[in-house]
Amino acid sequence: MNITVIGAGYVGLVTGACFAELGNHVTCVDINEQKIANLQNGIMPIYEPGLEPMVMANMAAGRLNFTKSLAEVSAEPQVVFIAVGTPSDKDGAADVKYVLEAARNIGARINDYCVIVDKSTVPVGMADQVQQQIRSELSKRNLAIQFDVVSNPEFLREGAAIEDFMRPDRVIVGLSSNNAKKIMLDLYLPILRSPERLYFMNVKDAEMTKYVANAMLATRISFMNEMSVLCERMGVDIEQVRIGIGSDARIGAAFLNAGCGYGGSCFPKDVRALIKMAEKNDFAPLILHAVEDRNAQQKNVLPQKIVALFGEDLTGVTVAVWGLAFKPGTDDMREASSLVLLDNLIKRGAKVQAYDPVAMPAARNILPSEWLTSGKLVLTEHQYDALKGADALALVTEWKPFCYPDISAMKSLMKQYIIIDGRNQYDPRQMRDAGFEYYGIGRGSIPARSRQVEVVTA
Ligand SMILES: NC(=O)c1ccc[n+]([C@@H]2O[C@H](COP(=O)([O-])OP(=O)(O)OC[C@H]3O[C@@H](n4cnc5c(N)ncnc54)[C@H](O)[C@@H]3O)[C@@H](O)[C@H]2O)c1
Structure with missing residues (x-):
């Protein structure tokens, strides 16, 4: 099949690479010219395990290419994916301007029947607006081309995106046309192998499914975070509770980890957008507000x-x-918990030494440069460099190398042996036996003592 993907971000690039891997001819279009130039030169705009070799192999095979404009796509597409961003607008609703712009560009470009697939997470009713935009562009060109707009929300997880795309639990497709249904079946059967895992429904139901899925997952996390606060006050270990309830088949184990809050490009903005959709429909969503509030506090x-x-x-x-x-x-550092921690520590006068295995370039791009130039924040080259002279270690992201650290290296570098484990990665007893003061999230102990530190004036 000839496929065009509009938007070469986390979702668009993975979608394009995976469909090319399955033998389709894919062109990814992005308005970010630098991103396109880099991709044409084999430079990935994001870190995603397995993505780079897949992109390179499919470019070399001539099945995947990149361009900055839909007008430059030579082959007539049978399917056009919209995978552009839908960030929060200033009120918290989904900002759909990129989706509408993509729709107008499609209307200005297509010459034959095709299926427009909305993969971006969009408010309920968006497919109708996409259809209107395309139709109005076609009428400007005096064309009466048939097309179908389909909702196909994406459920991949960053960090496991290729695996999730190639082996999804299920694929949700909202549509109302038999032509589109046949094309979507042809597209996804090589991935799913059996049509039963392709769930067809109407367009609005599919659009809503995406928001409800993310809201449900965020709710589970916020619920466990709330319970962790209670556990901490009562001397209970939330980790034991998590194991206890996660083994109940009615509850299941996924998304029950207490921690220092959820972030990323999806849960926060999608919960906010769902709240806005509810308000627009004269409904006050009590649970969604609580999910958000708990996360902000967490x-x-x-x-x-x-x-x-x-x-x-x-x-x-x-x-x-x-x-x-x-x-x-x-x-991806969008709405990461680390941002709140860094801001808080630096405003209170602390010196922060931070390390992340892959997000250091992103951090340099998005953190205030004054933090770096003033030395309030030092981004270290190695994991253990961050510990030099540290009074405490805060673990924010549970990367594998952080979860199995070299204890003697840690002790040789830190000034005070204090661990604040934002993701409950360590065994409190093991850490205490190793000589650390250990505080997790909801693990039965609250730091209560004010420590003295030697104030060094410059
Ligand atoms: N990131 C995820 O894990 C994830 C998972 C599921 C669903 N989603 C949803 O998928 C959508 C895309 O998310 P993302 O994380 O890939 O976003 P992203 O910000 O990484 O990428 C979006 C890309 O679209 C490009 N773009 C914007 N307008 C364009 C236009 N008119 N023409 C061409 N390109 C254009 C931008 O330059 C950018 O490169 C969002 O709606 C998001 O909610 C994201």
């Missing part, structure tokens, strides 16, 4: 623990931070 848990230990004024305190990405396996 992002403050690490700085609060550090303040409880060292006092409000952190001048002279050096904090090592392991992990900046919003989760392991990605360089």
Whole structure:
């Protein structure tokens, strides 16, 4: 099949590479000219395990190419994916301007029947707007071309995107045309192997399914975070509770980890957008508000623990931070918990030494440059460099190398042996036996003592 993918970000690039890997001819279009130039030269815009070799192999095979404009796509596409961003607007609703622009570009380009597949996460009813935009562009060209707009929300996880795309639990497709149904079956059968895992429904149901899925997952996390606060106050270990309830088949084990809050490009903005959709429909979504509020509070848990230990004024305190990405396996720092921690620590006068295995370039791009030039924040080259002279270590992202650290190296470098484990990666007893003061999330102990630190004036 000839496929065009509009938007070469996390979703678009993975979609394009995977469909090319399956033998299709794919052109990825992105308005970011630098991104396209880099991709044409084999430079990946994002870190995603397995993506680079797949892109390179398919470019070499002539099945995958990149261009900055839909007008430059030579082959007539049978399927056009829209995979552009839908960030929050200033009120929290999904900003759909990129989707509408993509739709207009499609209307200005197509010359034959094709299926327009909306992969971006879009508010319910968006497919109708996409259809209108395309139709109005076609009428400007005096063309009466048939086309179908399909909703095919994406459920891949950054860090496991290729695996998720190639081996999805299921694929959701919202449509109302038999032509489109046949094409979507042809497209996805090589991935799913059996049509039963391709769920067809109407377009609005599919659009809503994506939001409800993300809201449900965010709810589970916020619920466990709330329980972790209670556990901490009652001397209970949330990790034991998690194992206890996760083994109940009615509940299941996924998305029950308490931690220092969820971030990323999806859960926060999608929960906000769903709240806006509810409000637009005169409905006050109590649970969604609570999910958001708990998450905002949870992002403050690490700085609060550090303040409880060292006092409000952190001048002279050096904090090592392991992990900046919003989760392991990605360089994405959008709405990451690390941002709240860094901001809080630096405003209180602490010196921060941070390390992330892949998000260091992203961190340099998005963090205030003044933090770096002033030396308030040092991004270290190696994991253990961050620990030099540190009064405490805060673990924010559970990358594998952080989860199995060299204890004697840690002790030889840190000034005070304090670990604040934002992802409950360590065994509290093991860490305490090794001589560390250990504080996890909801693990039965609260830091209560104010520590003295030697204040070094410049
Ligand atoms: N990132 C994820 O894990 C994930 C998972 C599932 C669904 N989604 C959804 O998929 C959509 C895309 O997310 P993403 O993370 O890939 O975004 P992204 O920001 O990484 O990429 C979006 C890309 O679209 C490009 N773009 C914007 N307007 C364009 C236009 N008119 N023509 C061509 N290119 C254009 C941008 O330059 C950018 O490269 C969003 O709606 C998101 O909610 C994301």
